[in-house]
Amino acid sequence: MPEVAAGRFPVEAGHVLAFARSLGADDPSGGLPCSGDAAPPTFLIAGAQFDPEYPLRPRPGVPWHGSGGDAGLVTEGAGGLHAEQHFVYHRPVRVGDVLTGATRPGREWEKHGRSGRLRFREQITEFRDEAGELVVTARSVSVVRPERGSAL
């Protein structure tokens, strides 16, 4: 589950360019976005890059569950899959911003679908700028099948 990462998140031009390119952005000028340009609407998810302990990034000395010499490891409690993502923009995220995210848990609920029990968990992250003003409120919902562990 791609948690919206908390912590300090500088919105850098090269990062915004790489992120936009991964979304198929055509940048015939080849130039970096300018300070003050609005970032793509979903850019805040990339704050994961600045979370020193983001669990979905391999780190030296920490076991990684993907394949290497073998096919990898089943992991417990990896957080399930992403069911919903919502952003409220109090103002645009702009190149040059230095944001700080703070995360709190939200609601939890269960549904019984055709394929069994589904457990949903909400997480809310507020991003503020250096003046302490609220910039974006992000709400993520993850889903797991408790009977099957983390993978759906």
Added chain:
Amino acid sequence: MTGLLAGSLAVGQTFEAVVVTDLKRTQIVQYAGASGDYNPLHTDEIYATKIAGYPSVFAHGMLTMGLTGQVIAGLVGAENLVRFGVRFTAQVWPGDTLTVRCAVVRAGDGDAEFSVSTVNGDGTEVMSGYAHARLAG
């Protein structure tokens, strides 16, 4: 970026764009690198098939939301977005072609609300949601 004008919109008006054709695994890897989400379900075919039991790797939900967000930003200007939210309703696989459809559900004097639907090549909806933007009159 040119945005839509509030006065030019009518409820029911739709906008459609193909955001990816024959999604490549490399674009999923590209998104993993840019976003920082290296979950091997999305990037490691051996792990995704042999350990997790999927037919192949599949795209991050946030790649679909991001591709869709680029269409919305192109329509209204990213700086004018007030809200953007989605539910992921089906997985997106390598080889998929995705089309984004935005429909005006409310057109105010200085803002507009859109329903958002992203469908694959079979017409299956993979993501549904909403967007709300301020618009110049």
